[in-house]
Amino acid sequence: MNAQSQDFDRACGALIGMAIGDALGMPSQTLKRADIIRHYGQITDFVAPVDDHPVSHGLSAAEVTDDTEQTLLLATRLIDGNGVLDERLWAKDLIAWEADVRARGLRDLLGPSTKTALEAMLNGTSPAEAGRHGTTNGAAMRIAPVGVATPCLPLNALIDQVELACRLTHNTGEAIAAAAAVASVISSGIEGSSFDATLPQAIKAAELGQERGYAEGDRQIARKISDAIAFARSGVSVEEFADKIGTSVASHEAIPAAFGVVIMAGGDPWKATLIAANIGDDTDTIGAMSGAMAGACIGASGFPTDKIVKVRQANTLPIEQYATDLLTLRERSASQGQPKGEAIS
Incomplete structure (x- = not known):
């Protein structure tokens, strides 16, 4: 991967880091951590899932899951909309994605909040109301394209774009903060x-x-992220950290x-994704988010x-093109102001 500039290298880092963390955590x-040890020992590289894994059955070593696929789906929707997220088309994207996953015979389907919101919408609920109960980490797991495409200041403008990407499926304070x-x-x-250096603003973003x-x-959420950071810095073991902070699909656990x-x-993206792969429970999503954050930095x-190379060989990942297109949106936002999302009724 030939970086043309620092921002390009870091945009690629966010996207490939997300994919690597996802693929490492897939098996x-x-x-539970005890079951991870029993099946794999310590995960130190990409491995295939055990036979009849409850979710990852049918995948091979280094293949990505819904985390990466939905992230790139969101990236495509943003790029196709020139930075404007059409929520109706986004809903259709997610529904079509799950149909494709089923057709492939895989089990890694829509998460609980996303599934509930889309079913509600299909049953006549307004898109603006469909995500009002979504508190799980599905929105945060696929938010990386918004971070790449949107300048970090003014912060409220970034939060506007995050909210728009969240609200169809995760229109709650918990999920949007995360x-x-x-x-x-x-x-x-x-x-x-x-x-x-990003952490003070990240805490402020969570508060907003x-x-x-x-x-x-x-x-x-802001306090829980701060507490998790402090606890991680205290020298505790990964096991102690996981037991105290939690590693479930809940936003208030997975994001901290x-x-x-x-x-x-220590900010090392490969080490971060390895820790996530062994931490237990929602390992692929924690890995995807930690890989994206560390990779961007x-x-x-x-x-x-x-x-x-391994994750590229196992998947079709046009990372450079996505990075280029998302950075083009970022430059446009910086020069012309943030694009507004389409209103829904």
Whole structure:
């Protein structure tokens, strides 16, 4: 991967980091740490899932899951809309994506919040109301394109774009706050910040995001991210960290966990994704988010080249083209102001 500039390298880093974290966590997703050890020992590279894995059955080593596929689906929708997210088309994209997954005979389908919201919409619920109960991490897991495509300042404008990407399926303070924190790190990383330097703004983004959407779910996402960061810095083991912070699909667990994973890895994106793969439960999503954040703050050049090669060989990932197109949207936003999403009724 030949970086043409720092922002290009970092945009590629966010996207390939997301894919690497997803692929590393694919064989261990939904499993308890004891079961991960029993099946795989310590995951140190891409491995195939055990036979009849409850979710990843049918996939091979280094293949990505819904995290990467939905992230690139969102990227495509943003690019096709010249930075404007048409929520009706986005809903159709997600429905078509799940149909394709079923046709491939795979089990990694839409997450609980996304599935519930789309079913509600199909049954006549307004798109603006469909995501009012979505508090899980599906919005944050696929938010990376928004972070790449949107300048980190003014912060409220970034939160506007995050909210628009979330609200169809995850229109709650908990989910928007979590996604805003992740997007803020990625956007700041694109502009040259280290992971540690992105954290104050990420906490502020979570506070602002918490004010958006419906007041459902956890109301303290910013504090939980701060607590996870502090706990990760205290020298605890990965096991102690996971037990205290939690690693489920809930936004109030998975997103703080992803921040802590990057801290425990010292900002190294490959180390972060390895920690995530072994942490238990929602390993692929925690890995995708930690890989995207760390990758945005160090660039694709910060990953071992052979790991990038492996994940590329196992998947079709036109990372450079996505990075180029999303950065074009970013430049347009910076020069012309943030595009407005289409109103829905």
